[in-house]
Amino acid sequence: MLQLASGSSLLAIAVDRFLRVRIPVTYKSTVTQKRSWMVVAICWFTAALLSFIPMFGWHNYNTWNGTTQANSTSFECRFFTASSRSYVVNFIFFGFFLPLLAVMTGLYCYIFLTTRRQLRLNIGAATESHTYYQKEQRLAASLVLVLGLFVVCWLPLFLMQTIKLYGPKIEVSSLFVHIGVLLSHVNLAVNPIVYAFRIPKIKEEFKKLYMRVYHDGQQH
Template sequence: MSSSPGIRRREHVDMMYISIETAIALASVVGNVVVVLAVCVNRALRNTTFCFIVSLAVADIAVGVLVIPLAIIISLGFKTQFYTCLFLSCLLLIITQSSILSLLAIAIDRYLRVKIPTKYSTIVTQKRACVAVCLCWILSFLTGLVPMIGWNNRNAQGNLSSSSDIVCEFTAVMRMDYMVYFNFFGWVVVPLCIMITLYAEIFRAIRRQLNRRAEATCDGERYYRKELKLAKSLALVVFLFAVCWLPIHIMNSVHFFCPKCTVPKSAMYFGIFMSHVNSALNPMVYAFRIKTFRVTLIKISHRCILCKPAPPTRCPTGTPALTEKVDVNL
């Protein structure tokens, strides 16, 4: 295998990287397919909020189906034409960028739910949510395909003919100034800062409202615990996003600003699969912490996996609309 044309000798770290990436891809696809299936099965989940969550799940499924396999192929160093390799690299950016923008859309949606709860349903309609999802994907394609129109490393490859083959590596076709200035600073740092600002405002608004409720009603403690659970989930989302995406971009920045500095290959692999593992974590953060999803998943598991009817669940006889609203936000 090591003597095959266009394939470099595989080191032990390469095999470890491929194994870990394969496990992440499987977890990402299975987890996010279950999220989409749960929304399709339960009509109570088909609202504007879950429109953004489904968009995120679709992006994360694409990470497992396309991005990770392409990343593995590129890591093997096979030979192909320059623009073929560049297009494959751009696909990685498009799909991962759509995941980031979906996270930002969810943050904005949750911010609006907290700040304007009475006007939320009239402002954030299903149609507008679908338009926002389409804009996220269109913007992902536009930003991800920028290298195809000239911001690439073709000049650094010398006088290449249209039929010349190169060893396909991400750094061989992508310019680091694009990855650092445009992709990292413009489309990772900025969305991250916006999300941190939105979630900070959400924390402030929730605590202010809960303090008022605690003073006005005897159920204030119960409401506080439920809202605190939501606040912790939002903090976890921001934390995981930063932990998973910053390492690879920081290493790209080190490589760009300090060309003489060497980044270990194992560290680069760690940064790559950390950015991918975020797609496997998103179902747990956004879906499995929601009570309505848990109930739906139990029903799906009983019907499809265990091949028996789902256990009956008690339905509230008081205010079902209020109960459903609270569950969806938790």
């Protein structure tokens, strides 16, 4: 669910950046705080809905019915023990991850092409429009970095599971699978750090949150 929510949020951010460039004049009246909260709620609701599908039947039957028992002394990674590989590959990878990636790539390509064209038209002019598009281009570059990390951390795992599903005769080392699982989990932990370092507003909010928690701790 966290992975799906992360992907949905990245798409929502990409759409937000697209609207900033596409409709700069009416952006503030279109993207209101109420609508933003609605989008956040939709992202999490969609993630929960899609991630709970295995609980309604699309899972490894033997595992869910107790046939496969976990060894309490074993350190074997059991990330895919209960989840059906066909669900992970066909539904999550082909039906969610790849379309999401394609849409976001298209949106960011539009953003970079538009901002570059606008900056070229206003080259050498210290206008408000020039500053606006320059800022949007820098912010888009930071968000593309976040998107790149998302792809790098999740794509290896999805590709290995696709090979195991459609190429059963091809051997995939369990070590590589474990590294892929680790990368996918690391991505969720790294994202807030990348956001904080690359995006000034988020960095400022993190500082405020830290100071608030620090002062509350001092008072107690």
